Amino acid sequence: xxxxxxxxxxxxxxxDLFALTKPRxxxxxxxxxxxxxxxxxxxxxxxxxxxxxxxxxxxxGASAALNQWYESDIDAVMKRTSQRPLPAGRMDRExxxxxxxxxxxxxxxxxGVAINWFSAAFLAFSIFFYAVVYTIWLKRSxxxxxxxxxxxxxxxxxxxxxxxxxxxxxxxVLLFAIIFFWTPPHFWALALFVNSxxxxxxxxxxxxxxxRRSTRKQIFAYSLVLAVVAVAPFALGLTGLVxxxxxxxxxxxxxxxxxxxxxxxxxxxxxMEAEKRLFKFSIFYLFALFATVVVDRLVMA
Amino acid sequence: MSEIDTSQPPMSPEEQKAFQARxxxxxxxxxxxxxxxxxxxxLITIVKIGAST
Numbered sequence: 336x337x338x339x340x341x342x343x344x345x346x347x348x349x350x351d352l353f354a355l356t357k358p359r360x361x362x363x364x365x366x367x368x369x370x371x372x373x374x375x376x377x378x379x380x381x382x383x384x385x386x387x388x389x390x391x392x393x394x395x396g397a398s399a400a401l402n403q404w405y406e407s408d409i410d411a412v413m414k415r416t417s418q419r420p421l422p423a424g425r426m427d428r429e430x431x432x433x434x435x436x437x438x439x440x441x442x443x444x445x446x447g448v449a450i451n452w453f454s455a456a457f458l459a460f461s462i463f464f465y466a467v468v469y470t471i472w473l474k475r476s477x478x479x480x481x482x483x484x485x486x487x488x489x490x491x492x493x494x495x496x497x498x499x500x501x502x503x504x505x506x507x508v509l510l511f512a513i514i515f516f517w518t519p520p521h522f523w524a525l526a527l528f529v530n531s532x533x534x535x536x537x538x539x540x541x542x543x544x545x546x547r548r549s550t551r552k553q554i555f556a557y558s559l560v561l562a563v564v565a566v567a568p569f570a571l572g573l574t575g576l577v578x579x580x581x582x583x584x585x586x587x588x589x590x591x592x593x594x595x596x597x598x599x600x601x602x603x604x605x606x607m608e609a610e611k612r613l614f615k616f617s618i619f620y621l622f623a624l625f626a627t628v629v630v631d632r633l634v635m636a
Numbered sequence: 637m638s639e640i641d642t643s644q645p646p647m648s649p650e651e652q653k654a655f656q657a658r659x660x661x662x663x664x665x666x667x668x669x670x671x672x673x674x675x676x677x678x679l680i681t682i683v684k685i686g687a688s689t
Binding site: 346348349380382383386389448449 | 662665
């Protein structure tokens with residue numbers, strides 16, 4: 336037996352339920368999953384390809400809903416997130432939880448029934464990893480939280496690949512590693528110029544715990560590892576020249592911008608031009624790199 | 637089975653109107669999603685049958 340909602344607050348609008356899935360983050364998930372799917376050897380029927388991307392997107396939306404269900408207290412004190420449906424009081428937490436769990440189950444079953452159960456298990460694990468390991472367990476307890484969160488965001492291209500081949504080989508592992516090592520410099524650059532918000536929420540974000548100087552050095556260190564991982568598919572003969580040349584140029588620019596961040600000593604968020612430039616370029620970098628993986632495969636084919 | 641939550645004060649006519657508009661909007665979207673899923677599952681079935689024969 337349930338109690339019927341008799342207030343506007345108890346009946347979330349469709350717009351707010353959609354906002355709960357973090358549509359902007361989902362666009363990156365859709366893009367990287369699609370690239371993984373298109374770069375995989377073999378073919379998949381367009382209807383099944385569409386279904387696989389839909390299931391991965393719904394899984395990402397479910398993770399985002401569960402994340403916001405758990406983090407409504409943090410979201411309420413941060414300016415950037417205070418207008419989300421839960422902290423703004425437009426939806427109750429139970430609705431978000433039910434929506435998140437329902438969407439998770441549906442996405443995994445859809446993937447299993449329509450595509451294969453290996454990629455369905457992979458998708459289920461990625462939702463569990465983001466919602467439980469990252470959100471509930473590690474985000475509030477370690478300054479390396481974003482590194483762990485990066486792993487959760489790095490699954491989509493590997494799942495897209497597994498939807499076509501039914502397995503995981505070295506190339507999808509490298510695609511995973513690219514997003515994994517890209518996340519810390521991308522996110523810490525943002526955290527540097529919105530530092531005050533994270534301190535207010537009590538989230539142990541790297542600039543809050545280790546200080547700006549250490550964070551800047553770590554950004555540069557991660558950018559060097561990222562460069563090695565990004566060029567690896569070409570160096571190991573898994574991709575052609577198109578990807579090889581693009582990844583070298585893009586990674587040189589990324590490392591150069593990270594070096595500028597490492598050398599910067601600014602404490603005022605308004606003056607953090609190097610950090611803002613790196614943050615903007617990092618988004619372009621990931622889109623360009625993954626697009627090149629697909630273009631390279633089409634050229635090689 | 638549902639029962640009315642009596643712990644909440646009754647809604648004003650304006651609130652009731654907004655509540656019903658929201659219910660209608662959600663119902664329309666849900667109908668659209670169900671039709672979309674019917675078409676999608678139909679297509680998936682056709683593709684799977686085609687692949688196995």
